[in-house]
Amino acid sequence: MGNKFARRLVSEIIGVGVERGETRGGVKQDQLGISRNVEIEIDKNGDWKPKGVLTGEKAERAKGTRPAEVNHGSILVGVDVEYVDEEIGGQYVRRRVPLRGGVTCDYALQTSVISLAGLRRLRFPIGANATPEQDDAARAVLCAMGLLAVAASRERGYALRSRCDLVPDGIAPVEVVHCDGSVQSFSLDGAGAIALYREAVEAAKKAGLPWRAEPLRLKPQAKLVKLIELSRVAAQGGE
Template identity: 40%
Template sequence: MNDKLTLDLVRNAVAGSAAAFRCRQKLQPAGGEGSPVFPATYEGGKYATEERRIPGREAPVPCVVLNSVQSEANHVELALLDAWDDKEIPLPVITVDFAGQGLRRDLRVTSLEAPHRIADALLRDSLLDGIEFRKSVHGSKIDHVDLRNATALFELCPTALVFGLWDSTGPRGGLGAKFARAYVSEVVGIDAVPGKKTASRIDPAEVRLGAGPVYLRADGGWTLDEKEAAKEKGKPVKAGKDGKPSEVNHGNVTPSISDGGFTIAYALRTSTLSLPALRRLRFPIDGQRDPARDRAAQTALAALALCGSTLAQSAGSDLRSRCHLVPVETSRWELLDMPGEEPKSYVLDRAGAIALYREAVEAAKAAGLPWLDEPLELVPSPQLAALVRKSQDLAIATTEAGEG
């Protein structure tokens, strides 16, 4: 069955009683079955391991999270950003450009990259036409959004309605608006068996331990000359504790072995788009609600989620170093509609996803919904620019001192 997902299908699903769109896809390491994969590590260098119930398996199965819900959302947002940068899709985007602020490294942050999206402190502490963003004509609209009044978010940052938002840093603090995720995705390794990892470094210059001690210079860098070293209480300052050449990244590193990585039977990406979460949203204009306008906005948000997910899948699943996964089956979206019935399955490729999304946006605009067609460009406030500048200077200084 190769039915294509169309705007009419999405619109009818949103308008009806369907529960969700769901995509489940098996993947394998790019190195082939049995190749080790390295999940993300969390506090203390730990992996997110757990036992899960798997259909067809009687006992719980050891699993490891390869890509978390938050990370999956970030991958989708970055895929949308790439498509927007390439002018393939229309999308409201807010940018903070640090150009001309004296930074050591150029920086541009968008509402698709900021951790808290439009409610992020980087946007809050930036200026629009010389006015604090949250006090500007656009930013102040966010102060009043909620489930029954989501029009401003649709206009300025629709991704917040898809991937979730908590305006905890705004004027209302912890009482700020909350929007639960409508789109949830996760990649899990099934039948996960812990492995080992090794590390070593051979210095081609064959720098020996006895070539030290190495001292730190007051003006940055290092020296072997005690007379050129920075002084602390009248004594020369060594790199690290003992002035070993390895403290300034020279010399061999003794080969080591430790726990790390997993082999898995396969990886499973499960992505779901909650239609009830979208149906809860209302989009009044001037205090007046229009059910047809609500449906147009909800449909456009569903199309945005489906498009973003498809774009992210087509970009590949090279999640991090030594965790490159490739699909072993075609991606299909299932519509979970009538209880007890077999879900209907649809295909959606990259070109089709973009076309579907574009059509949904045009329909929403035709229904009278506001939409930011051009990027909203902010500049950092003087204090934000100073904070980032000082942080970059500190990062360079600590690295030069052998502490980074």
């Protein structure tokens, strides 16, 4: 699974004055449109490759050959239930009722925290060399990147799901909580966050840290491209 790092930036949105609604089942669609009617092969090392399209209404397939085995495909969302005892005619009757889901709230409150103590634990050696100046410069870039992410997200707004768009009510202050508990507040909009980020990047370059100027473009594996192609064939009836 690779290395794991504790989060240095945590942001959450909570609803205040919540009224819960109705739970409904459904399907969480796969963004790539991967079809369950496509069969895959998984080798002994856990690697996989597309095999073909299943045909017929009740096509036979071997166990463990669904795209879901490698985290591809749509997910069926069920309705959670609970059992409630109700008094009816002097007797208690247990009923199976769906859990209520979805909410309506008076307003949403977002809190974002960048852990400076967490950033101080990170080290950024270049080869066999590591200096406090380079570590501080790299930490400053990460902190500026986090501030930019929060500021830009607030200015662009949040589309959490269908019919759930959040718009900020003014510019939220940024608070620096010092080790003695004292708080220093200041305002930071998107333009200010961009300027701060660029300044931190230039300082990191001067400190000798490597920096990629061009975007890193990712290319899908050939087997994933083939899986998408077969899914489109399956959606057309296997033609």
